[in-house]
Amino acid sequence: MHTPDYQGSHAGRSVLSLRRDQAAPAMDPHHRDAAAAAPELELEAFQRQVADRLVDLSSASADELLSLAWVRKLLDAFLCCQEEFGAILSNNKANVARSPAAERLLAEFHERSVKALDVCNAVRDGIEQIRQWQKLLEIVMCALGNRRSLGEGQFRRAKKALIDLAIAMLDEKDSSTTIGHRNRSFGRNNASRDPRSIGHFRSLSWSVSRSWSAAKQIQAIGNNLNAPRGNEIAATNGLAVPIFTMGMVLLFVMWALVAAIPCQDRGLQVHFSVPRQFIWAAPILSLHDRIMEEWKKRERKNACGLMREIYQIEKCSRVMSEMVDSVNFPLTEEKEAEVRQRVQELGQVFEVVNEGLDPLERQVREVFHRIVRSRTEGGSGSST
Template sequence: MPATEYQGSFLGRISIRRNQIASMDGNHEQDLEDLEIFQKHVADRFSDLLSASDATADASVDPLLSIAWLRKLLDVFLCCEAEFKALVFMGRDPSHIARPPLDRLIPELLERVVKALDVCNAVTHGVESVRHWHKLAEIAVTALEQRPIGEGQVRRAKKALSSLVASMTVEDKESINSKATERAWSFGRRGSKDRIAGQFRSLSWTVSKSWSAAKQIQLMLGNIAAPRGAESTGLASPVFVMSIVLSFVTWTLVAAIPCQERSGLPTHFPIPRQLPWAQSIIGLQDRIGEDWKKKEKKGSAGLLEEMQKMEKLGQSLIEFADSFHFPAEPERVEEVAAQVTELAETCRKMEEGLGPLQQQIREVFHRMVRSRGEMLDILDQAGKVSSPIM
């Protein structure tokens, strides 16, 4: 069943059942069943992402960390987030949220959301850098598609590709966003939400040059702990699942797309391997983490599949330009033509996918803003319910 279909089925099930039940206190078995379904959906969705990334020989499959694959990842996040809210909050007495351990875990999750919002902003700006590289690659493709290939076309292609490769391989801290240190960021601490005409908007200030995407991810992962004992069958469990999903998705975006200061990006997640829903996430994390360790040593701009292809093809075509003499040997022209065709196809995918990806990141951002506001309201209600009457 497609993700959106079983998401709708799950949300409908919870809505109907909780409308029929006045009190949830004596309904632990139903909660356990809903928790099991939620965890199964998480497992199935990430298993699909892992399986797709393994099918490298199938040209119709979206490679791991390609633009199309990242869009599927964001779809998975949106589905998981909607089901999480339904499971933990829909139809529940706010006083349940005021009880341990949720009185601690929900505020901690909200702090992770704050950091994830800033990461989304940084990644959105990173997509703009990718768009610039895409334009440079298109210049090179247009020049090298000319026939016959002359010295003028080769010089123009080399200039564009040299700028492309140089900007993609310098250290993140010294390159990406170094010219744009003032950006619109999300929130401060709890309670700093702003509603205008029923809509949330970001708060803006000057971001420090020392802001670090890697540090944000480290802080998101720092206090995540799997629930134990009785907590493992209660609402602490879906909060843990959602914390991991949120952290994994933002970590993946940071690894794939250039953004400010990624040196030291963590590659370990605090997930017990025996949890059935966690196996596919761990598998993806292991694969991406290994690739990141290799790329980080080179100061690479990121792991986005299209960017890696662009970098590899760009370097090869620069070598061709360096040794070019008119007229070029027919065999060499044929080899270069194949590389130019591949680069043109990469550019096409970027042209079609970068805009929708950027829009989807914004959608995730605004969904988290709304959800955070809703959860803050519930926490406020829970605080009033639990406060003693004077």
Template sequence: MPATDFQGSSSSHSHPSPFSSFGRSLLSLRRDTPASAAASPVMPFGDEADLEAFQLHVAAHLAELRGGEGGEEFLSIAWIRRLLEAFLLCQEELRVVVAHARRRGALPAPAEKLVSELGERALKALDVCNAARDGLDQVRRWERLAGIAASVLLAPGEIHEGQLRRARKALSDLSVLLIDDAAAAAGGGGGVASFLASHRNRSFGRARASPSRAASLASSSSSSSHFRSLSWSVSRTWSAARQLQAIGAGLAVPRTHEASGLAAPVYSMGCLLHLAAWALVTAVPCPDRGSALQAHHLPTAPPRAAFPWAPPLLALQERLTEEGKRKDRRNSCGLLKEIHALEKCAQRLAEAIDAATVPLTGEREAEVREAAAELAAVCAAMKDGLEPLDRQVREVFHRIVRSRMEGLDSPMLNGD
């Protein structure tokens, strides 16, 4: 990821934080405790009460994501942003707890080791951030091609043969890119041959490709090659599934005697990190994304009764697994709601164009314009959402790096 100045979540974009209504610190949570608890002596920052409040905070974030309280649809751009915002807020609160405990010299060696292990686990998510940003770049290419096809057909005046040809060309280029990216994500071959082999399952044409359509796709394969992402910021052998396994490896449920210490909050943060990474690599194009849709990479499931955040976390994991198994999503380039909408609307427009003959009748022209308008609306929504999401992924990357550097500056870790 290119080096950039880190910006906090409040300054990275002009829109209010998706969790602004719930982004309270541990101090504000303490102010809301019952009178009986408030009457007891105020304990130092980082004590058992703070750690318990942190876990309740994680549970509240995950419950909101599970219930879609912000009005976002599951796996939409807005929902992914809320998930990343939850990760950033929880990471910051745990960082504050640890920093205050270090200043007081109240963080023993076993606790420092837990924090260091969480930092090492988080470092493995840096590649996920890079791969996700590459995937978002590919989605931008799709949006631009789809936008060209839609805008050409929504121009004032009658629709002429030249407009249909230009829109058809843009959709053919888009189809080739989608098929190639889907094949790469699944670990298989791509290109027009892959398109023809899988045409019955997913395409922008009819159940069978006509000779003229196949020829159009063949010619567009070479002309659209300059749109392709020929190099990822991760290595060619990088696998999203293997990286998720690495992030979840060793993430074990704390033992009973550790439940009252830092082990439980660190464990909850590790589970939240894994969920955020899993959602990212399944939502957008990533190498070996198809394998990442399987649930075999999940860490040991937390007992539902042991942690307040376990029920909503497990419910979100189950829903992600179910989305990956849906017949209409298995061959998609990503589970992101906007990607699915782009594919469907582009297919409908391609079919309307294929059925059209010049000069267009009033009914055919209305059908083409309606399909173009639907695709244009999807492109507009995608264009508005991709840039903020890209900035947020960048922010997650830099927050992880900064937290790790702070951990390495700890006197206990550097031997000072």
């Protein structure tokens, strides 16, 4: 993506005023401004709402960024933006129908959205992978959480689970290009052959192939996503601005999900090019930079996912493995106290993941279905 020759100015309002200034020159200026005010205010409000949500996300501390709670907040922000964007399209159906430029931009946006469905499925698969790690953590906690006494058999059981966990997490890193055929998807039960259903999409999102790549999919979503020029804003009666804005929100959210959650062939090398005249540009670029900084950290560079809890699982299980390998029997009181402390730390991570994974999966599912509904309910005159 490159920075286009952007004709627009400050804080959203002057961006949208281009369509007003270039439209209906014969109309009395006062009447023209009054007629344009209501729809223009709606478009400006959308820009402010997007900015507010991104500012809220970017205000996260270093410990909060990329946590499970933050990822859920990200998806909530996306769903709210998607709902507001849908309302704008619904209120401007006539404008879209009259403008070939708006129809083209909307069709391109829907193409990006369809590509995002595969990302949702890959993320769902990653969530399932975390659940498998969770089961192994539970074995460790059950084995070493005995309140009475800790014997060799319990340590053997814990050690086996920790080895299995280490192998599973290592396999996830190494097999990022060979995770296999995806078939546990949100759309699978709805994959009828009705042409109005999701089965009609070119992207068969209930089944991601072995050759599918999260990195390439994110690049495809961002392809040719450029800020609208002044003539496009005027030709679409201002709609080019929210369409571009929602496209950038879609790209960023999918990119952040791939960064956070284990996915097939993860990669974050996508260039975000947003003119700073957009009031939401600063927070989205700040978030991009902060996530890239996490990606580049030595201890995170080869992680399965940047979600903070994944790092904590890996760190706690590694410390626990080293401790289990070093124990001698009978246990001293000091060593037993250390074991119980480590189990408690592991339990804290386990609880956070246990409480957050199901709601996270429901949100990813809702994002998937919201995209499907927005695509099937219309907005573009062309079929894809």
